[in-house]
Amino acid sequence: AQSVTQLDSQVPVFEEAPVELRCNYSSSVSVYLFWYVQYPNQGLQLLLKYLSGSTLVESINGFEAEFNKSQTSFHLRKPSVHISDTAEYFCAVIASGGSYIPTFGRGTSLIVHP
Amino acid sequence: DTGVSQDPRHKITKRGQNVTFRCDPISEHNRLYWYRQTLGQGPEFLTYFQNEAQLEKSRLLSDRFSAERPKGSFSTLEIQRTEQGDSAMYLCASSGGTPAEAFFGQGTRLTVV
Numbered sequence: 627a628q629s630v631t632q633l634d635s636q637v638p639v640f641e642e643a644p645v646e647l648r649c650n651y652s653s654s655v656s657v658y659l660f661w662y663v664q665y666p667n668q669g670l671q672l673l674l675k676y677l678s679g680s681t682l683v684e685s686i687n688g689f690e691a692e693f694n695k696s697q698t699s700f701h702l703r704k705p706s707v708h709i710s711d712t713a714e715y716f717c718a719v720i721a722s723g724g725s726y727i728p729t730f731g732r733g734t735s736l737i738v739h740p
Numbered sequence: 741d742t743g744v745s746q747d748p749r750h751k752i753t754k755r756g757q758n759v760t761f762r763c764d765p766i767s768e769h770n771r772l773y774w775y776r777q778t779l780g781q782g783p784e785f786l787t788y789f790q791n792e793a794q795l796e797k798s799r800l801l802s803d804r805f806s807a808e809r810p811k812g813s814f815s816t817l818e819i820q821r822t823e824q825g826d827s828a829m830y831l832c833a834s835s836g837g838t839p840a841e842a843f844f845g846q847g848t849r850l851t852v853v
Contacts, residue, residue, distance in 0.1 A: 727788055
């Protein structure tokens with residue numbers, strides 16, 4: 627079975643600073659990877675995804691993530707954060723060849739200070 | 741396409757009562773998932789449907805929980821004899837293929853008092 631580890635439960639950062647949210651996965655088969663964002667009392671919104679092709683994927687609001695198969699990682703980065711990026715971020719994995727059910731990490735709370 | 745909708749958004753119930761939640765997925769999506777999320781945790785898988793067939797259930801889904809998806813359209817999740825430990829956000833999601841991202845509804849927040 628696949629699993630996702632988000633080691634950092636909270637990441638505080640100042641506005642306009644760069645940030646990296648870490649995500650590592652475990653799976654015996656090939657995977658598909660996702661980052662979701664959740665604002666208070668809301669559902670999850672897809673931020674970006676890796677299904678195939680280029681290992682570097684980008685979102686429309688400046689986030690990017692790189693699939694690193696050798697390190698089994700899919701870290702999320704942004705070169706300059708805004709106050710509005712304050713939210714919970716969840717990494718998710720789907721393992722190929724099975725039920726294709728997304729498995730989520732525990733989440734990382736990004737807190738952007740002015 | 742109005743996205744995934746869930747009803748109600750909030751539910752407060754007394755311990756021992758039964759509750760039912762509804763989820764309307766994106767219309768062309770054949771896969772529908774239910775997750776539970778507690779404070780400070782990620783979504784935990786409960787069950788999923790492909791069309792009207794319930795294909796997988798988590799160990800988290802005790803026999804007090806039942807889910808249906810008649811005719812492969814909307815889905816309901818019922819919790820019988822609610823307990824305080826059932827207090828959580830219940831999230832519904834749908835997807836249109838494999839592999840594909842899941843689209844989530846706003847969730848139903850259940851509080852058992």
